[in-house]
Structure formats: structure tokens, C-alpha cells
Amino acid sequence: MKRVVITGAGTINALGHDVAETLASMREGRCGIAPLDVRDADRLMVSIGAQVQGFSSEGLFNRQQMALYDRFTQFALVAAREAINQSGLNFAGELAHKTGAILGNSGGGMTTIDENYRSVYEEGKNRVHPFVVPKLMNNAAASHVSMEFNLKGPTFTVSSACASSNHAMAQAFQMVRTGMSPVMITGGSESMLCFGGVKAWEGMRVMSKTACRPFSANRNGMVQGEGAGIFVFEEYEHAKKRGADILAEVVGFAMTSDASDIVMPSKQGAARTIAGAMSDAGITPEQVGYINAHGTGTAANDKTESAAVADVFGLHADTVMISSTKSMHGHLIGGTGAVELLACIMALRDGVIAPTIGYEEPDPECALDVVPNEAREAKVEYALSNAFAFGGLNAVLALRRAS
Amino acid sequence: MAEIKQKVVEIIAEQAVLEPSDVSMDHTLEDLGIDSLGLVESIFAIEEAFDVQVPFNANDPSESDFDISDVKSIVTGVEKLVAEQHS
Numbered sequence: 001m002k003r004v005v006i007t008g009a010g011t012i013n014a015l016g017h018d019v020a021e022t023l024a025s026m027r028e029g030r031c032g033i034a035p036l037d038v039r040d041a042d043r044l045m046v047s048i049g050a051q052v053q054g055f056s057s058e059g060l061f062n063r064q065q066m067a068l069y070d071r072f073t074q075f076a077l078v079a080a081r082e083a084i085n086q087s088g089l090n091f092a093g094e095l096a097h098k099t100g101a102i103l104g105n106s107g108g109g110m111t112t113i114d115e116n117y118r119s120v121y122e123e124g125k126n127r128v129h130p131f132v133v134p135k136l137m138n139n140a141a142a143s144h145v146s147m148e149f150n151l152k153g154p155t156f157t158v159s160s161a162c163a164s165s166n167h168a169m170a171q172a173f174q175m176v177r178t179g180m181s182p183v184m185i186t187g188g189s190e191s192m193l194c195f196g197g198v199k200a201w202e203g204m205r206v207m208s209k210t211a212c213r214p215f216s217a218n219r220n221g222m223v224q225g226e227g228a229g230i231f232v233f234e235e236y237e238h239a240k241k242r243g244a245d246i247l248a249e250v251v252g253f254a255m256t257s258d259a260s261d262i263v264m265p266s267k268q269g270a271a272r273t274i275a276g277a278m279s280d281a282g283i284t285p286e287q288v289g290y291i292n293a294h295g296t297g298t299a300a301n302d303k304t305e306s307a308a309v310a311d312v313f314g315l316h317a318d319t320v321m322i323s324s325t326k327s328m329h330g331h332l333i334g335g336t337g338a339v340e341l342l343a344c345i346m347a348l349r350d351g352v353i354a355p356t357i358g359y360e361e362p363d364p365e366c367a368l369d370v371v372p373n374e375a376r377e378a379k380v381e382y383a384l385s386n387a388f389a390f391g392g393l394n395a396v397l398a399l400r401r402a403s
Numbered sequence: 404m405a406e407i408k409q410k411v412v413e414i415i416a417e418q419a420v421l422e423p424s425d426v427s428m429d430h431t432l433e434d435l436g437i438d439s440l441g442l443v444e445s446i447f448a449i450e451e452a453f454d455v456q457v458p459f460n461a462n463d464p465s466e467s468d469f470d471i472s473d474v475k476s477i478v479t480g481v482e483k484l485v486a487e488q489h490s
């Protein structure tokens with residue numbers, strides 16, 4: 001088995017247009033949630049979200065590319081450029097043939113779908129733009145990343161709702177670990193903050209109209225976000241030989257299915273996945289200093305996740321730090337695990353634990369150290385990143401500080 | 404008012420896969436085997452049937468401004484919403 005390290009990271013989300021700005025925002029505990037600026041927002045009952053502000057595709061893509069890229073693809077490309085540029089890798093020859101892009105997302109080109117349904121249903125048009133299908137397909141982002149960077153290896157999209165990115169990264173990890181690919185580009189992106197996207201979520205009645213307050217007794221639901229997180233996963237010797245800067249090491253993962261309910265989370269399923277990731281990494285709870293929680297801010301998730309961590313960590317549950325950065329960047333659904341991995345990297349590399357902001361009242365059912373409201377300095381050797389999706393699909397990653 | 408009651412009972416009975424005559428006013432949703440998803444579906448059906456907005460958040464049903472403790476409380480809540488709508 002090969003060791004797998006992260007040699008590049010990129011992002012765009014409500015907290016920043018790159019990794020440095022995002023991590024600075026997390027350190028400051030800045031909230032990216034604001035009133036939604038989307039068409040027909042006055043018809044929405046949930047009118048807040050963590051939108052990427054000040055983003056313009058002008059100058060980033062040419063006219064022909066813009067006609068082909070839905071917002072979720074644009075986000076993926078912006079983040080991929082940052083990550084691959086940081087890694088210093090150039091994909092040609094054998095490396096290009098073996099490197100692929102495995103990205104997560106849940107909604108595909110939701111903005112494209114929304115705009116074109118409007119035009120045929122609302123405006124009664126009988127003709128749509130020829131690129132509707134290549135824009136909305138869920139694999140568009142992965143395909144365009146592979147095209148821009150000449151990645152000719154295994155490339156596909158993973159879609160498992162809120163666990164999509166973690167499943168994608170687990171798959172990429174597995175490919176590098178087993179020696180199938182020396183390098184994989186992985187992560188995820190999402191852009192559902194359009195009228196139809198938010199409307200669909202409103203229907204579930206689990207969205208907050210005010211704020212995302214994970215683990216707080218007065219939490220009242222999730223808040224959607226958008227953006228992308230992309231990483232370069234590289235085989236350790238390959239990275240070392242070329243003197244690459246190693247951001248962190250990926251050391252284990254686990255994936256499970258609750259096989260019980262389509263929306264309600266399961267403590268047993270979550271616990272089994274957390275324990276499985278540690279077992280795969282060959283570590284014990286005492287070695288884990290930080291957990292980036294799934295922490296959606298719904299009543300059901302946060303108490304179930306807290307109970308699962310308490311079960312698996314035993315006495316150490318009182319000392320491990322666990323925070324939900326969704327309180328700041330919102331829930332990026334299929335892209336969320338990727339943006340949240342940045343918080344794990346910050347904990348391991350910079351010794352800064354991102355806070356759970358908006359925390360107001362302790363909840364006895366979430367009695368863990370949730371790093372409320374303010375970032376904290378701490379030396380962390382291992383970190384976990386949780387994702388527990390609708391459909392009962394769970395994926396947890398384990399990371400180690402670069403050594 | 405009797406019509407509202409009858410319609411609410413029909414909606415709840417359909418979710419519970421029961422005959423309306425099998426649903427009594429003191430049944431709780433739990434008694435009727437309606438889970439959280441069934442509850443959200445029932446509320447949607449009520450909103451559609453009466454053209455009202457039910458103040459309900461699945462994160463905290465107990466703190467929502469709509470009492471779902473039994474069939475009677477749901478009927479009363481809907482009657483109130485319908486009355487408010489027409490006032």
C-alpha cells in the first residue's frame with residue numbers, strides 16, 4: 001500500500017475565492033450567509049444562503065467556454081486551477097494517462113435546468129440552447145477539469161447527496177493508495193442556489209430562515225451554500241522525489257450505508273463509519289485531535305452525530321474538538337466535504353481549529369467541545385472529516401499532519 | 404367546519420393507509436404509524452387542499468406554531484388557518 005499525500009488545494013465558496021481567503025475567514029469566524037440574490041427570491045420562504053459573492057466568469061473563461069460551463073463547472077475549474085497550480089504538476093505522457101479527476105456533486109447543472117425549464121414551461125418556448133445537456137450533466141465538471149489539464153486517466157462523478165465529495169475523495173485515495181494512479185484530482189462542487197434548487201429544499205422543511213447554528217440548542221435547520229473544493233492527491237514517494245510541498249496526508253477512510261431511512265440519520269451508521277475510518281488508518285480515538293463534523297444544524301443530524309462520536313470516542317469524546325464550518329460556508333451538499341477538508345488541513349498544518357459560529361445555547365444532546373464561535377490554536381496529529389448523507393450513505397476520511 | 408375536519412381526516416387516513424372511519428380525533432400520528440416524512444407529506448397535502456401556509460419546521464415540531472399532538476389539534480389548527488385566510 002502506498003502513502004497518499006495532498007500536494008495542492010483550491011476552493012471558491014462564500015468565504016473566499018481561494019484557499020488563503022477561505023482559511024482566513026474560518027480563522028476569523030466570518031459568516032458567509034446572507035440574503036439570497038436569485039431571481040424570484042420574493043417567492044421563496046427560505047431567503048438566506050451562502051452564495052459566492054463577487055464572482056464573474058469574465059476573464060476566467062473565453063466566450064465559447066462560458067457557453068458550455070454551468071456555475072458548478074466554473075467553480076470546479078477555478079478551484080482545480082488553484083490546486084493544480086499549487087502542486088506544480090504538469091500532466092503529459094505517462095502521468096497524464098494515469099491521472100484522472102473524480103469529483104462529487106449532487107445537483108449537476110441546477111442553474112441550467114432551472115433557466116431552461118423556465119424558458120419552456122413559463123415562457124412557453126419550444127426551443128432550447130444546444131448545450132443544455134452538456135451543461136447540466138453531473139459529470140460536466142469532472143470532464144472539463146480533465147480537458148483543461150489533459151487528465152486522461154479514470155475520470156467520473158460521484159453523486160451521493162451530502163456525502164458526494166467524501167465518497168469521491170475516498171475513491172481517489174483508494175486509487176493512489178493501491179498504485180493504480182500516482183496522482184488523482186478530486187473533491188467536488190455544487191451550485192444549487194437558484195429558485196428551483198432552493199424551492200426543492202424548502203419542501204423538506206428542514207431549512208432555517210435565520211442562521212445555521214450547528215449543535216446549539218436553538219438551532220433550527222440547515223442553510224445552503226455553493227462553491228467547490230479541489231485537491232491533488234499524490235503518491236508520497238512521487239511527491240517527495242519532486243520536492244513537492246505536502247499539505248497533509250490522507251491515511252484512511254470508511255464508507256457505509258444505514259440501510260434504514262431515506263432521510264433520518266442513524267447513530268449506528270455514523271458510529272460504524274467513524275470507527276471504520278480510524279481502523280483503516282490504524283489509529284485510536286486518543287490520537288484524533290479534531291473532527292470536522294457533518295453538523296448541518298438540523299435537530300436530527302447534530303444530536304445523532306454527537307451521540308455517534310460519544311459512542312466511538314468514549315472518554316476521549318470530552319477532549320476531542322469537533323466543529324461544523326457549515327455555520328460559515330453553508331451546506332454545499334455534494335461539494336461540502338471538499339470545502340470542509342480545508343478546515344482539517346488548517347487544523348493539521350497551521351494548528352488552527354475552525355470554530356462553529358452562531359453557537360448560542362448549549363444542548364445537552366450535543367455535549368461535545370464544538371469550538372464555539374472562536375477559532376482555537378491546537379497541535380493536531382490526526383483529523384477526521386464526517387459526511388452523512390440523505391439516503392443513509394456515510395463517508396468519513398482520516399488525515400494526518402504532514403511528516 | 405365539518406368539511407375541514409372531514410378533509411383533514413381523509414389526508415391523514417391516506418398517509419396512514421387507513422379508512423377515514425378508522426381515524427379518531429384522539430389518535431396521535433404515532434398511533435397511526437405516520438413518521439416524520441409522512442408528517443411533512445400530510446402538511447403539504449393540507450396546504451394544497453386548503454390553500455394555506457402551515458407554520459411548521461421539521462427541526463422542532465414542538466416549537467412550531469402548529470400543534471400536531473393529535474388529530475384533533477391538527478384539525479383545530481387547520482380550521483384556524485382557514486378562518487384567518489378568510490378574515
